[in-house]
């Protein structure tokens with residue numbers, strides 16, 4: 001059997017003030033090599049100033065089969081949005 | 095770089111009509127499919143194979159150009175070529191990762207490449223015989239790849255489309271550096287000009303073959319087009335490529351090795367002479383001049399590197415154990 | 422001896438090692454290293470180019486970077502012996518890089534106050550690059566040294582093969598001494614403590630013994646190279662030399 005080198009997800013912050021964003025994945029045996037690989041693969045053109053790596057296996061994802069029950073009930077809660085409330089124009093921008 | 099109609103895709107699928115219709119409706123609405131979404135088995139299989147072939151092509155593609163890194167005739171060219179070949183490795187890496195979201199491991203895909211089971215772009219089975227080949231590859235082969243890859247940025251499968259966006263950003267430098275290299279030769283000494291004409295003569299036909307068989311002979315295109323894994327037909331892309339390339343060759347004062355190539359006013363594009371498909375299929379099926387050497391080189395790198403990969407894993411295990419013991 | 426000759430020594434170190442590392446491209450043990458090694462090679466080739474240009478300027482005979490890099494033979498190359506050693510395997514390659522970077526990092530840090538503006542510029546950039554090379558190569562030396570039995574054996578073989586070229590790093594040729602006196606380059610012998618500290622730390626983690634070196638090999642700065650360099654240059658220069666006067 002082939003030994004597999006773990007997969008890591010790479011997140012990069014393009015510059016201060018922005019959040020880290022998922023950019024892709026790499027393979028590495030441990031977190032130190034993973035950070036180096038992420039640097040060598042994903043920041044060759046000045047893409048960022050900070051890197052996070054997370055083992056892909058450590059990511060818990062919501063179940064796509066539960067997408068409906070997770071995300072659809074929110075659709076009719078229109079009172080959560082500012083446009084639900086009518087404010088007279090005279091009051092000005094709010 | 096890569097650009098070839100998928101070889102031997104198998105889009106057959108056994109899901110219910112209703113399931114397939116629902117899936118098709120999502121595709122038609124330009125919704126992206128993400129790895130955990132329900133998808134027809136044929137869609138998954140086609141993607142694994144196409145992304146795999148694309149990734150392998152990038153990796154094998156490092157070899158013909160890598161052949162000239164140590165002989166680049168100026169330090170500026172050496173740096174540019176090294177950065178370019180490195181990019182191709184990156185493309186392979188992004189693509190393997192995109193395929194991995196579908197549940198195949200990089201190791202499995204690598205085994206398939208090394209065993210000869212997986213295909214890769216036929217173009218890399220030709221040798222790079224002179225420095226001019228490096229320019230011609232950048233200009234024509236990367237140029238052809240860009241034609242094919244820009245539409246793939248809108249491919250229906252999210253991870254593939256995202257990988258292609260990153261790839262395309264990087265590819266734009268490849269074609270330009272290739273063309274600029276060709277300029278340096280075409281406008282250089284008579285020997286340099288002869289060198290680049292010779293390279294063009296050798297690479298032209300393989301380059302236009304890269305788009306794959308004519309639409310009429312391309313068995314798996316229809317399903318791939320419907321699923322938006324592929325967004326233009328082989329012939330459409332080939333035509334676009336030829337129309338863009340002819341004036342570029344004229345600017346260089348180089349002759350394309352096709353006596354039948356001429357402007358067709360009516361269709362607003364160039365007509366070209368017949369393509370030698372027997373050569374194409376021979377090369378695709380592993381009888382290209384460099385096929386054995388390419389796989390041998392990849393196999394050597396993989397086998398020679400096994401002890402390094404094993405050592406890294408063994409060390410990671412020790413670190414984990416030490417950390418646990420300390421806690 | 423002239424200051425520009427000392428810059429050529431330094432540039433040769435970076436070009437020769439950059440070339441060696443670039444030989445890995447497409448043949449690395451894993452794809453991630455196929456990207457990492459060209460990054461290192463590009464750092465070093467970039468440094469060599471700036472230094473060749475500056476050397477050519479100071480010499481004042483109109484030689485550009487390519488004239489200096491492509492039109493000298495192995496007897497005229499002035500790199501130290503360490504950098505021309507063949508890649509052998511990944512253990513050799515990473516240890517060679519660690520040795521080189523562990524020397525160059527403090528060297529460039531000290532060169533930040535060089536009396537030569539170009540050298541100061543290179544020092545600012547190259548010091549950071551070498552800090553990363555120490556980390557990248559160092560982490561690999563640690564993993565290979567404390568990995569499997571095979572990797573540990575290969576790592577020990579690399580130490581055995583390469584440690585005899587370390588002492589030469591600290592020697593200053595006549596040209597280097599003149600550059601030091603002019604405040605252009607720092608004194609090479611002063612890098613020893615910083616170098617030893619890096620190597621001791623990495624070796625301790627890698628479970629590698631610090632080698633006893635009975636006799637340090639020297640000769641690169643006077644053009645007395647190993648046999649491999651001639652082959653490397655023959656390959657590197659073949660195309661350039663086949664077309665005298667052509668531009669690329």
Ligand SMILES: [Fe+2]
Nearest residue numbers: 095236265268
């Ligand atoms: Fe490319």
Ligand SMILES: [Fe+2]
Nearest residue numbers: 095096185239
């Ligand atoms: Fe590509």
Ligand SMILES: [Fe+2]
Nearest residue numbers: 095152182185
């Ligand atoms: Fe590519």
